[in-house]
Amino acid sequence: MRIAFIIIGLTAIAVGLVHIRRQEVVLRHEIQRMQSEHTTLRRELWDRQVRIGHLMAPRAVQQRSKTMALDLTANLPAQTGPKSREWTFGRVN
Amino acid sequence: MSFWNFSFKSNKTPADKSPASSAAHKVELIKPRKTRNWKPSISRSDIVFFLLAAGLIWLGAELGQSIYRHENPVSKDQADIVKNVERAKQGAKITLPIPARPGNIYARSRRSHVMVAGSRQVPSCFIDPKLLDNDQLADVTKKVSKILELDPNELLCWLNSKRSNRFVWVAREISPEQAQAVRDLKCRALGIQYEWIREYPNEKLAGTIIGFRQKDGQPGGGLELTAAKIISANDGKRVVHADARRRAIWADTELTVPPTDGGNVYISIDVNIQETLQKEVAAAVAEFDAKWGVGVVMNPWTGDILAMCSAPTYDPNQYNITHPSEMVNRAIGSPYEPGSVFKPIMAAAAVEDGTVTYQTMIDCEGGVYNAVKGGRISDHGNSYGPLSLWDVVVHSSNIGMAKLGEKMGNQRLWTIAHQWGFGQKTGVELPGETAGIIRKLEKWDGYSLRRIPFGQEISTSALQLTMAFSAIANGGLLMKPRLIQSVTDSEGNVVWSSKPGAVRRVLSPSVANQSLAVLQDVVQNGTGKNCKLENWTSWGKTGTAQVPGPKGYTDGAYTGSFVGGAPVEKPAVVCLISIYCPDRNIGYYGSTVAAPAVKRVLEKTLTYLNVTPDRVDEYPRPVATGR
Numbered sequence: 104m105r106i107a108f109i110i111i112g113l114t115a116i117a118v119g120l121v122h123i124r125r126q127e128v129v130l131r132h133e134i135q136r137m138q139s140e141h142t143t144l145r146r147e148l149w150d151r152q153v154r155i156g157h158l159m160a161p162r163a164v165q166q167r168s169k170t171m172a173l174d175l176t177a178n179l180p181a182q183t184g185p186k187s188r189e190w191t192f193g194r195v196n
Numbered sequence: 197m198s199f200w201n202f203s204f205k206s207n208k209t210p211a212d213k214s215p216a217s218s219a220a221h222k223v224e225l226i227k228p229r230k231t232r233n234w235k236p237s238i239s240r241s242d243i244v245f246f247l248l249a250a251g252l253i254w255l256g257a258e259l260g261q262s263i264y265r266h267e268n269p270v271s272k273d274q275a276d277i278v279k280n281v282e283r284a285k286q287g288a289k290i291t292l293p294i295p296a297r298p299g300n301i302y303a304r305s306r307r308s309h310v311m312v313a314g315s316r317q318v319p320s321c322f323i324d325p326k327l328l329d330n331d332q333l334a335d336v337t338k339k340v341s342k343i344l345e346l347d348p349n350e351l352l353c354w355l356n357s358k359r360s361n362r363f364v365w366v367a368r369e370i371s372p373e374q375a376q377a378v379r380d381l382k383c384r385a386l387g388i389q390y391e392w393i394r395e396y397p398n399e400k401l402a403g404t405i406i407g408f409r410q411k412d413g414q415p416g417g418g419l420e421l422t423a424a425k426i427i428s429a430n431d432g433k434r435v436v437h438a439d440a441r442r443r444a445i446w447a448d449t450e451l452t453v454p455p456t457d458g459g460n461v462y463i464s465i466d467v468n469i470q471e472t473l474q475k476e477v478a479a480a481v482a483e484f485d486a487k488w489g490v491g492v493v494m495n496p497w498t499g500d501i502l503a504m505c506s507a508p509t510y511d512p513n514q515y516n517i518t519h520p521s522e523m524v525n526r527a528i529g530s531p532y533e534p535g536s537v538f539k540p541i542m543a544a545a546a547v548e549d550g551t552v553t554y555q556t557m558i559d560c561e562g563g564v565y566n567a568v569k570g571g572r573i574s575d576h577g578n579s580y581g582p583l584s585l586w587d588v589v590v591h592s593s594n595i596g597m598a599k600l601g602e603k604m605g606n607q608r609l610w611t612i613a614h615q616w617g618f619g620q621k622t623g624v625e626l627p628g629e630t631a632g633i634i635r636k637l638e639k640w641d642g643y644s645l646r647r648i649p650f651g652q653e654i655s656t657s658a659l660q661l662t663m664a665f666s667a668i669a670n671g672g673l674l675m676k677p678r679l680i681q682s683v684t685d686s687e688g689n690v691v692w693s694s695k696p697g698a699v700r701r702v703l704s705p706s707v708a709n710q711s712l713a714v715l716q717d718v719v720q721n722g723t724g725k726n727c728k729l730e731n732w733t734s735w736g737k738t739g740t741a742q743v744p745g746p747k748g749y750t751d752g753a754y755t756g757s758f759v760g761g762a763p764v765e766k767p768a769v770v771c772l773i774s775i776y777c778p779d780r781n782i783g784y785y786g787s788t789v790a791a792p793a794v795k796r797v798l799e800k801t802l803t804y805l806n807v808t809p810d811r812v813d814e815y816p817r818p819v820a821t822g823r
Contacts, residue, residue: 106244131446135436138447142294146390149297149316150372156311156397161471163397 290444294432295390299458299686301406301419301427303398303465306804310467312398313406313420313512317390319375320368325355327385336383340366343377369393384441396512402470404525405463405504405626405679408512416515417523419461419679422625426683429458457686464500464681469493472800473503476793477773481507484756484778484789490527490658491773491793493801496666496761498696499675501624502769502801504659506530529628531655532776535741536592536723536786537757538651541664542600543589544711545612548703551603554586554710558596565595569642573598589714590722592738598646606640609648616664616702617674618656624677632656651741662772664702665737665759668711669767672703716764726791727760729799731809735767736760736794738786743777752780758790762798763810771797 157163167173295317302309321344328336337355341348344367351366358364368391370378375388394409407418415421432455436444473491481489493503506526510518524530546552563579566572575593588596601609613619619634633655635644647653659677667674675698682693703711715735718724723738736758743753757774761767775789783789802809 105241128446131437131449134449135434135444135447138294138434138452139444145295145297146317147372149314152300152311153314153316153395153397156314156395159305159308159310160398160401161305161310161467162399162401 290438294455296429296431296455297457298429299427299460301461303467318369319388321366324385399511403509403512408515421627423461426459430456460684462682466502469801470503474505478507480793484782486775486778489775492662493771494662496669496770499678527658531630531632532755533741535651535739537737537739542649548707556585557582558599560593560595570646590717594650597649601645601649610637622677625679666770669761671705672708673698674702723787727795732762733764734762740786753777754784756786756789758786758794760794768807
């Protein structure tokens with residue numbers, strides 16, 4: 104009877120160990136997958152940051168406003184002088 | 197009953213009294229209570245225990261032996277075994293880099309920051325031709341060329357010529373979609389490798405300030421070089437266990453080293469002002485067929501460099517096809533004689549010194565002055581009689597300034613020049629800054645005494661001049677130029693930020709205000725009329741300097757400069773533009789080549805910065821008591 108208990112106990116320990124080991128492998132695999140995905144996402148982030156940089160460049164903005172026929176006007180403060188004039192980006196109206 | 201407690205039965209009886217029986221009698225004394233047959237009484241659990249113990253001893257012995265063999269390989273075979281085991285263990289592991297990005301550089305824009313230098317990784321496709329036979333290579337080439345939009349025949353020829361190589365680039369800098377399509381081919385001879393590229397989205401904008409990075413990541417100039425330590429990143433690494441085909445299975449997390457991205461640098465340059473300045477300077481250089489031109493726009497109160505350029509300039513994305521002369525930031529790296537723009541500085545310093553006031557009369561000798569041991573000085577065709585120092589500056593009289601120099605003496609002039617920051621580096625965070633050229637005091641003679649006050653025999657950088665005029669504009673404080681405003685870590689937390697700092701006070705506020713009024717008069721009534729703004733009051737000074745050569749001044753070569761600011765009440769910006777060696781037949785005076793450009797830059801900048809217009813009808817009469 105005692106032997107049966109010992110064998111069952113040892114078997115349970117063995118099964119537990121195998122299970123823990125398996126879980127560890129699965130988790131490490133998951134970590135590896137997530138690390139790869141993290142790197143991919145970081146790459147995408149960097150790519151988009153640079154792309155935004157391209158879009159925000161003054162020359163690109165000017166080009167787009169020209170293409171889209173946007174009449175960009177500077178927000179002039181209230182004039183104290185007698186004259187007023189409107190500024191379009193880079194040229195006088 | 198214990199396993200060791202064996203018992204046995206003797207055949208001898210107590211009646212046996214022989215001497216030999218005495219020993220037997222002793223045995224009898226330890227005889228157990230029960231007498232049995234001579235056999236061990238072992239239970240089943242004893243056997244199990246025995247077997248387990250034996251197994252344990254055996255395992256221990258094996259372990260001990262293997263440890264001993266590992267540490268003391270006795271034979272070559274055993275050593276080889278150990279080596280191979282180690283190799284196998286290493287082979288099952290792959291160390292992969294975790295890329296860390298170098299920091300970005302951001303410039304100011306109206307409401308946010310704009311990236312002016314940034315890094316990203318791009319995929320490139322390579323092939324190992326040795327892994328494929330001829331038919332397979334042809335087949336793969338056909339598929340790959342379709343994905344990468346390449347000519348299949350050309351690619352096949354290329355790969356056939358590299359048949360013995362184990363690594364051949366098929367295409368570099370491909371799109372992520374193309375990279376995925378290549379992966380989907382599941383061809384083990386094909387691979388994707390990521391490469392870093394540094395991009396400058398604004399192209400030529402502020403190219404000389406930002407500098408560039410070479411393909412290998414080494415900084416090549418500008419801020420890239422100065423801030424290299426901040427920007428640089430440290431790659432991380434991860435160790436993964438791989439299968440026989442080197443595919444990562446799971447991560448050895450204990451050996452993972454996280455990457456450290458580089459810090460980001462935020463600079464004071466405003467991309468919109470920079471764009472305006474760069475365009476105007478380039479236009480002036482082109483219009484007057486000049487060798488080069490420089491421009492600086494500065495906030496005089498903080499010393500922030502809002503824009504700085506030299507023309508011709510270059511696109512850092514194409515540094516490898518640019519002539520080195522175009523990469524020079526001439527605004528800090530090319531000293532030149534300032535000419536008449538130096539006059540207001542010397543005049544203001546003389547007034548501050550108490551040597552003269554702006555109302556002190558100076559005889560301008562009718563246009564020609566033959567100084568004793570000082571050579572001949574003229575006012576370029578103008579004949580002025582006695583003028584106040586105020587008018588000497590407004591009408592830019594060389595003779596008047598030469599006589600001011602005589603009043604001050606060489607020692608005083610030399611001290612003033614150094615106090616105002618000439619002959620020493622400003623300390624701007626850029627490489628290649630010049631200190632300018634001021635000869636040693638011992639070498640100054642009668643010529644120096646009379647010429648330095650009107651900007652000859654001294655060379656300065658455009659930035660030094662702008663700093664000096666900023667001191668006049670802000671009430672007399674010579675500021676430190678500021679380019680790097682703050683540094684953040686990769687998460688965006690500010691780790692360092694700079695504060696405006698003054699080098700020293702060079703003028704009292706009252707003298708600075710007087711000097712500003714004089715400069716306003718220059719624009720209103722003097723040589724700087726081309727810089728009259730429509731909506732703001734402005735001040736400024738022209739300068740037309742001869743260009744020195746190996747044997748005196750070069751005939752027909754000039755530097756036309758204009759430095760100005762607006763509004764007069766509280767100048768928001770100071771702008772300097774200098775055009776070096778313009779075509780004399782087209783124009784070379786500072787008022788012609790530089791003043792109109794400064795005017796346009798000031799107008800656009802003030803509009804952009806929402807500075808309230810302050811010009812009412814006509815310019816207010818400058819305060820000039822006793823003039």
